[in-house]
Amino acid sequence: MFKMSSITLSNSSIGAKHPCFIIAEAGVNHNGDLNLAKKMIDAAAQAGVDAVKFQYIRANRLYVENAGIFRNQWNEEMDIYKVWKKTEMPSSWLPELSSYCQQNNLLFFTSVFDEKSVDEVDPYVSLYKIGSSELTHIPLLQKVAKTGKPIIFSIGGAELTEVQEAVQAIKAEGNTQIGMLYCVVTYPAPLEEANVKAVKTLQQLFPDIVIGYSDHSFNPIQVPAAAVYQGAKIIEKHFTLSRNLEGIDHKMSLEPSELKAMVEAIRTTEQDMKLGKEPRVSIDNKVFGKGDIKLTAEQNELIQFVRRKIFSLKDIPEGERFTSENSAVLRPGNRTKTVELESSVPLHPRDYEQVLHSTARKNIPALSILCTEDITAAP
Numbered sequence: 001m002f003k004m005s006s007i008t009l010s011n012s013s014i015g016a017k018h019p020c021f022i023i024a025e026a027g028v029n030h031n032g033d034l035n036l037a038k039k040m041i042d043a044a045a046q047a048g049v050d051a052v053k054f055q056y057i058r059a060n061r062l063y064v065e066n067a068g069i070f071r072n073q074w075n076e077e078m079d080i081y082k083v084w085k086k087t088e089m090p091s092s093w094l095p096e097l098s099s100y101c102q103q104n105n106l107l108f109f110t111s112v113f114d115e116k117s118v119d120e121v122d123p124y125v126s127l128y129k130i131g132s133s134e135l136t137h138i139p140l141l142q143k144v145a146k147t148g149k150p151i152i153f154s155i156g157g158a159e160l161t162e163v164q165e166a167v168q169a170i171k172a173e174g175n176t177q178i179g180m181l182y183c184v185v186t187y188p189a190p191l192e193e194a195n196v197k198a199v200k201t202l203q204q205l206f207p208d209i210v211i212g213y214s215d216h217s218f219n220p221i222q223v224p225a226a227a228v229y230q231g232a233k234i235i236e237k238h239f240t241l242s243r244n245l246e247g248i249d250h251k252m253s254l255e256p257s258e259l260k261a262m263v264e265a266i267r268t269t270e271q272d273m274k275l276g277k278e279p280r281v282s283i284d285n286k287v288f289g290k291g292d293i294k295l296t297a298e299q300n301e302l303i304q305f306v307r308r309k310i311f312s313l314k315d316i317p318e319g320e321r322f323t324s325e326n327s328a329v330l331r332p333g334n335r336t337k338t339v340e341l342e343s344s345v346p347l348h349p350r351d352y353e354q355v356l357h358s359t360a361r362k363n364i365p366a367l368s369i370l371c372t373e374d375i376t377a378a379p
Contacts, residue, residue: 005208007150007177009107010126012050014150014179015210015233020266023236024049024259025214027111027249028057028087037093039241041100047260048267051107053129053236054097056121059085061114064311064367067333080305080333083248091120098124114329115143122147132156132185132214133306137329138169138350145173152179152234154214157303160205160293165350167206179234180206183214185299188252191284194223197291199230210234220258221265225281226288228269235266306331309369310347310355316364321378322355332369344371 006015014021024044030037037054044052063081070080101108110121111129118128118140128144130137132154144151151170155163163180170178182198183189194217202211212234213227224235240253254262269279295303309332316326329349347355347370358375368374 005176005178005210007127007152007179007210009150012107018233019270020228020232021051021212021234022049022263022266023051023053023234025053025236025238025253027053027055027238027253028084028089029238029240029245029247029249029253030054030089031245031247032086032088034093034096036241037089037097038100040239041097041104041106043241043256044239044259045104045106047239047256048263049106049259051109051127052101054089054108054110055087055131056089056094056110056112056117057084057087058114058117059088061116061328061330063331063333064335066367067331067335069334070305078248087248094121094124112140112144113137115140118143118147122149125149127152129153132158132183133303133331134308135166136162136349137308138165138348139329139352140349141166141169142173145170145175148175150177150179151175152181152210152212154181154183154236155202155293156183156185156214156216157295157299157307158293159295163293167209169350176208179210179212181212181214181234181236182293183236184216185302187216188218189216191217191219191222192286193289194226194287195289195291196223196226196230197288198293199227199232199291201291201293203231212236216252218252220254220262221281222283222287224262225265225269225279226283228266229273229279229283230288235262237262305333308332308349309335310349310352312364312366312368312370314366316360316366318360318363321359322375324356327352327355327370335367335369344369344373346371347375 006013026040067080098108109125109127111131127150130153135158184193210233213232214236215223217223238253239259240250265281272279308329311330359378361376
């Protein structure tokens with residue numbers, strides 16, 4: 001039996017002896033329509049989840065503008081910057097959605113992707129989510145940790161050393177209310193790659209952190225139920241009102257009836273565990289995996305597209321000091337390949353504070369990935 005921490009919220013707790021905390025991931029499936037967002041909250045409440053999470057995205061603070069074309073699992077090509085630009089949630093929605101969730105006895109919170117967004121959403125949330133692609137975005141982790149509010153982050157596509165660094169960055173700010181979700185960054189994730197035993201692995205490695213699972217598979221029941229059986233105290237799953245809606249995430253999301261079935265499977269599994277019984281829910285053994293924490297080749301390829309780098313935002317002449325106006329930590333998209341061809345070493349997001357105390361060693365074109373040879377310590 002593993003010792004587990006708890007996350008304390010205003011009127012509930014997550015972890016330890018508490019029921020599994022179930023998050024309906026609305027994400028960006030609102031399609032820019034406030035009424036659709038509210039209908040999603042209604043559906044989530046009817047399904048019996050504990051929380052609804054949206055993604056608060058600003059495209060110009062997420063990807064470099066010329067990030068390029070992305071081909072998804074359905075072989076559809078899209079300009080990744082334009083796609084995320086269309087998903088932006090107006091900040092004016094935040095108080096209304098927060099209040100609407102409260103009326104439905106649901107916790108409202110969001111994923112955040114940049115430091116400025118933390119300031120914008122903070123008055124309306126009591127909990128934060130950091131997506132797996134932002135795990136190495138250390139400045140963002142530090143900013144969220146400083147709010148003192150609980151943080152749940154996903155670790156799909158991360159090496160164990162990166163997970164440990166993320167935990168240390170949060171704790172260094174005095175924040176110990178942490179939840180960690182294992183996930184597979186394949187969309188949708190095949191059941192044979194689910195590796196649900198990773199929940200127990202993470203419990204052993206991080207006994208003071210609440211461990212859960214963010215499931216990207218199509219099946220509404222098998223992976224969530226198996227994860228709970230392994231001890232997961234948080235389950236997160238994307239949902240939509242209809243997979244026929246247009247948008248980047250609808251096709252890989254559960255519909256309302258499936259979301260409800262997932263909640264019922266989780267609660268049934270919890271009841272069976274209390275009675276010391278095997279789960280009544282049918283679970284294929286292939287979802288359990290070996291429990292190791294490592295990247296597949298496919299996940300590694302995706303991570304290179306989304307893993308943050310430090311960019312110049314404009315032409316920076318030799319000798320000019322780096323500032324938050326002329327540089328930023330952004331996702332590179334296809335621009336990573338340019339750096340690889342030049343055999344340069346890109347700076348890590350953790351180095352951004354150092355960059356802001358440095359000057360350009362040479363003339364740097366706009367929208368370049370900053371590398372070690374581009375900076376020199378400021379006098």
